[in-house]
Amino acid sequence: MNNKCKSCSSCGMPLENQEDFSLGNVHSEYCKYCTNENGQLLPFEQILLANANYFKESQGLTEQAANKMAHDLLKSQPAWKM
Numbered sequence: 001m002n003n004k005c006k007s008c009s010s011c012g013m014p015l016e017n018q019e020d021f022s023l024g025n026v027h028s029e030y031c032k033y034c035t036n037e038n039g040q041l042l043p044f045e046q047i048l049l050a051n052a053n054y055f056k057e058s059q060g061l062t063e064q065a066a067n068k069m070a071h072d073l074l075k076s077q078p079a080w081k082m
C-alpha cells in the first residue's frame with residue numbers, strides 16, 4: 001500500500017484512479033469535476049452547485065440542507081480555506 005492516497009484539494013473526492021484526476025494528470029491537485037477542459041479550477045459557486053446537486057440526489061436532502069453540506073465540505077478543503 002502506498003501512503004500517498006490523494007484527494008481533490010477542492011471537493012475532497014478521493015483520487016484513486018488516473019481518470020479521477022483533472023485531465024488524467026496524476027500530479028494535479030484537483031479532480032476532473034472541479035476543473036475545466038484546461039485543467040483550471042472552476043469558480044467556487046459552480047463547484048458548490050455541483051456538489052449540492054449531488055448531495056440532493058444521492059442523499060435525498062432538501063436544497064437548503066444540501067447547499068449547507070456542500071458549503072461546509074468545500075470550506076474545509078485547502079483550495080477554499082481563507
Ligand SMILES: [Zn+2]
Nearest residue numbers: 008011031034
Ligand atoms: Zn474535486
